[in-house]
Amino acid sequence: MMTKQQPVGSGFGPRSTADDVLAGIDLSGTNALVxxxxxxxxxxTARALARAGAHVVVPARRPALARDALRGVPGAEVHALDLADLESVRAFAERFLETGRPLHLLINGAGVMACPETRVGPGWEAHFAINHLGHFALVQRLRPAFAPGARVVAVASSGHFLSDIRWDDPHFRTGYDRWLAYAQSKTANALFAVHLDRLGADGGPRAFAVHPGSILTPLQRHVPRAEWLAHGWVTPDGAPADGFKTPRQGAATAVWAATSPLLAGHGGAYCQDCDVAGPAVTDDMLVGGVKPWAVDPEAAARLWELSSDLTGLDAF
Ligand SMILES: NC(=O)c1ccc[n+]([C@@H]2O[C@H](COP(=O)([O-])OP(=O)(O)OC[C@H]3O[C@@H](n4cnc5c(N)ncnc54)[C@H](OP(=O)(O)O)[C@@H]3O)[C@@H](O)[C@H]2O)c1
Structure with a gap:
């Protein structure tokens, strides 16, 4: 079922920045967690939301580094959170709930890509655990904080093109492949938004998934430099390849999905280039669009149940 995947004519595009999509939007009084x-x-994303007036909270695996990076972002708060550790997720969420603050915007942007095989928690595959299960647990734990009209944005990727959920072996007990592991976790991010939105449509948070574009960031840290040219990420002189975005452009779609008035009453859609994406019509990830397995409501419900069983959390 692809009916939600219809562009809304936002007027923005691949070159729009997070500031462009926030022009004229006042986020004063809004609490945003990134x-x-x-x-x-x-x-x-954090910088742009703060410039528009939001109070930004940043949960960080490395809080000292985060405090340094966010110096100069007015009011930004940093708290410890390791998405690979469900106990850490619980402790972070409890601290947030204790403040009694309503949560208006949650951007699930943290992620890892193409790591060597890594096991976390009870032996879970790290991409699935960090990119998906950690965020699943965070949303479950934060449920009491969501304000009416809250939005959750799952930062997915066109990387979802490479893999559906491996229902018979989501933790890669056999055949580990770092790109398929990333791809599965990004399909999981997209499906998470579909089902969260279904559960939230009646007074709870609305949810979107986004593909931010291709952007050189520390995300590529596990990929040897020698492979960057082969992947077409850089030109021979090391500059970002054609079609790559700047980080400010890369932040724009998540910020648009979190704040656009055009999306009021909408949800459960996968977005790219600051609009709702259409169905993928090619296998070219740079062209993008969304593959059917990443927006299938039945798969989304099945993944929710699997995630709930694995984490022991079922607050919705
Ligand atoms: N860049 C792209 O081209 C691209 C394309 C498609 C999708 N995306 C998605 O966009 C999102 C952001 O990527 P990015 O390019 O901005 O990468 P990035 O610069 O590497 O940022 C990722 C962030 O996630 C944090 N993180 C990693 N593991 C964590 C954990 N266990 N607990 C808490 N935080 C953790 C990292 O913290 P540490 O540094 O402390 O580990 C870092 O702050 C990711 O979900 C990625 O999949 C990016």
């Missing part, structure tokens, strides 16, 4: 908000796209 995971990964101290590096790459998340940092630009």
């Amino acid at each position: 995971t990964g908000g101290y590096s790459g796209l998340g940092l630009e």
Whole structure:
């Protein structure tokens, strides 16, 4: 079912920046939580939301580094959170709930890509655990904080083109492949938004998934430099390849999905280039669009149940 995947004619595009999409939008009085908000796209997202008046909270795996990165962002708060550790997610969420503050915007931007095989928690594959299960647990734990009209944005990727959920082996007990592991986790991010939105449509948070574009950031840290040219990420002189965005452009779609008045009453859609994406019509990730397995409501419900079983959390 792809009916939600219809562009809304936002007037923005691939070159729009986070500031462009926020022009004329006043976020004073808004509390925004940005995971990964101290590096790459998340940092630009946090900066732009703060410039528009939001109070920004950044949960960080490395709080000292985060405080440094966010120096100069008025009011930005940093608290410890490791998405690979459900106990850390619980502790962070409890601290947030204790403040009694309503949560208006949650951008699930933290992520890892193409890591060597890594196991976390009870032996979970790290991409699935950090990129998906950690954020699943965070949203479950934060449920009481969501304000009416709250939005959750899952930062997914056109990387989802490469893999559906591996239902028979989501933790890669066999055949580990770092790109398929990333791809599966990004399909999970997209499906998470579909089902969260279904559960939230009646008074709870609305949810969107976004592909931010291709942007050189520390995300590529696990990919040897020698491979960057082969992947077409850089020109021979090391500059970003054609079609790559700046971090400010890369932050724009998540910020647009979190704040655009055009999306009032909408949800459960996958977005790219500051609009709702259409169905993918090619296998070219640079062209983008969304593959059917990443917006399938039945798969989304199944993944929710699997995630709930794995984490022991079912607050919705
Ligand atoms: N850049 C692209 O071209 C691109 C394309 C498509 C999708 N995306 C998605 O965009 C999102 C942001 O990527 P980016 O390019 O901005 O990458 P980035 O600069 O590497 O930022 C990722 C952030 O996630 C944090 N993080 C990683 N593991 C964590 C953990 N266990 N707990 C808490 N935080 C953790 C990192 O913190 P540490 O530094 O402390 O690890 C960092 O702050 C990711 O979800 C990525 O999949 C990016």
